[in-house]
Amino acid sequence: MHIAINPAQPLARLVLNGELPARNGITIGLVGRGIGGSLSPLMHEREGQRLGLDYRYHLIDFDQLGLTDAQLPEILAEARKLGFAGLNVTYPFKQAVLPLLDDLAPDAAAIGAVNTVVLGDRTVGHNTDCWGFAESFRRNLPSAARQRVLQLGSGGAGAAVSQALLQCGVERLDIYDTDATRAQATVSRLRERLGADVHAVSDVAEVAGRVDGIVNATPVGMTKLPGMPIDPALILPRHWIADVVYFPLQTELIRHAYSQGCAVMPGGGMAVYQAVRAFALFSGCQPDPQAMADSFNAAIAG
Incomplete structure (x- = not known):
C-alpha cells in the first residue's frame, strides 16, 4: 500500500x-x-x-x-x-x-x-519497565535488605518501580513525590491491588534515616536534568541505592553512593x-x- x-x-x-x-x-x-x-x-x-x-x-x-x-x-x-x-x-x-x-x-x-x-x-x-527493574534488582542486589525502602518519584517510571519493589519482597514502601497528589494516587492503587504496606511521605530527611534502601524513580540525574534527587548528606554507607536513569549510567546519585560505600544498582539493568x-x-x-x-x-x- x-x-x-x-x-x-x-x-x-x-x-x-x-x-x-x-x-x-x-x-x-x-x-x-x-x-x-x-x-x-x-x-x-x-x-x-x-x-x-x-x-x-x-x-x-x-x-x-x-x-x-x-x-x-x-x-x-x-x-x-x-x-x-x-x-x-x-x-x-x-x-x-x-x-x-x-x-x-x-x-x-x-x-x-x-x-x-x-x-x-x-x-x-x-x-515492560516493571519486569525490567525487578529482573535487574534480583540480579544486582540479591541480598539487599527489604524491610523498608524509600522511593523518590511516582510518575511513569515510578509507578512501575513501586510495583516491582513490592514483587521483590519489600515489606514497607515509602513514596515521595513533589506532586503529593500523584504519590497518594500511586499509594492508593497499590494498597487496593496488592494490599501492600505503602505510604506517601512528605519529609524525605526523616524517612531516609529509617530505610534500608533508596530508589530514584525521577528523571533527575539525566543528562538533560543533572543533579541529585536527594540531599547527599542523607545517604549513609548502610543504604543500598538504585537509579532508573541510565544516560549517563553513572549518575551523580550513583557516583556519590558508591563513594560512601553503598551497594548500588545503576539504571542500565x-x-x-x-x-x-x-x-x-x-x-x-x-x-x-x-x-x-x-x-x-x-x-x-x-
Missing part, C-alpha cells in the same frame, strides 16, 4: 528523512524528551541484525524536533500511518499516552503507565531487561537477553 508523505510531518521529514519504513521490515521509535543518549536503538537494532531481521529504531526526541507535549497524539497517529510496528515511550509521556490508546495490556492497566506501544489495527499499551520484553512484543521473536546486555555494555565501555 502506498502512503503519501506530507513533508510537513515531523516523523517523515525529520526522523525518516522522507523515506517510508521498509515494506517487510520492522520500524520502531522511542518517544520522549532529551533522549539523545539512549542506547535503545543500538540494543534493538543489533539484536534484530543477529536474528536476521530488517529492524530499524529511530529516536523521536520532542526537544530536538521542537515539538510540544500537545503534539503527542499527532506523533502517535503519524507513526501508525507510516507503518511503525511500535513505539517505546519515556519521560515525560508514560502516563500522558494512556488516553490515546485503544487498549491496555494487564500489566500497563495495573501500573497506570505505558512504556511500550504496539501499533496495528489497534494501539495496545504495555509496561532496567534499560536492558525492559528492552528484552519490548523487542519480543515488537518483533514476535524471542531475543537473547545476554546478547542485548552485551551490546549495551560494549557501548558503555566504548
Whole structure:
C-alpha cells in the first residue's frame, strides 16, 4: 500500500528523512524528551541484525524536533500511518499516552503507565519497565535488605518501580513525590491491588534515616536534568541505592553512593531487561537477553 508523505510531518521529514519504513521490515521509535543518549536503538537494532531481521529504531526526541507535549497524539497517529510496528515511550509521556490508546495490556492497566506501544489495527499499551527493574534488582542486589525502602518519584517510571519493589519482597514502601497528589494516587492503587504496606511521605530527611534502601524513580540525574534527587548528606554507607536513569549510567546519585560505600544498582539493568520484553512484543521473536546486555555494555565501555 502506498502512503503519501506530507513533508510537513515531523516523523517523515525529520526522523525518516522522507523515506517510508521498509515494506517487510520492522520500524520502531522511542518517544520522549532529551533522549539523545539512549542506547535503545543500538540494543534493538543489533539484536534484530543477529536474528536476521530488517529492524530499524529511530529516536523521536520532542526537544530536538521542537515539538510540544500537545503534539503527542499527532506523533502517535503519524507513526501508525507510516507503518511503525511500535513505539517505546519515556519521560515525560508514560502516563500522558494512556488516553490515546485503544487498549491496555494487564500489566500497563495495573501500573497506570505505558512504556511500550504496539501499533496495528489497534494501539495496545504495555509496561515492560516493571519486569525490567525487578529482573535487574534480583540480579544486582540479591541480598539487599527489604524491610523498608524509600522511593523518590511516582510518575511513569515510578509507578512501575513501586510495583516491582513490592514483587521483590519489600515489606514497607515509602513514596515521595513533589506532586503529593500523584504519590497518594500511586499509594492508593497499590494498597487496593496488592494490599501492600505503602505510604506517601512528605519529609524525605526523616524517612531516609529509617530505610534500608533508596530508589530514584525521577528523571533527575539525566543528562538533560543533572543533579541529585536527594540531599547527599542523607545517604549513609548502610543504604543500598538504585537509579532508573541510565544516560549517563553513572549518575551523580550513583557516583556519590558508591563513594560512601553503598551497594548500588545503576539504571542500565532496567534499560536492558525492559528492552528484552519490548523487542519480543515488537518483533514476535524471542531475543537473547545476554546478547542485548552485551551490546549495551560494549557501548558503555566504548
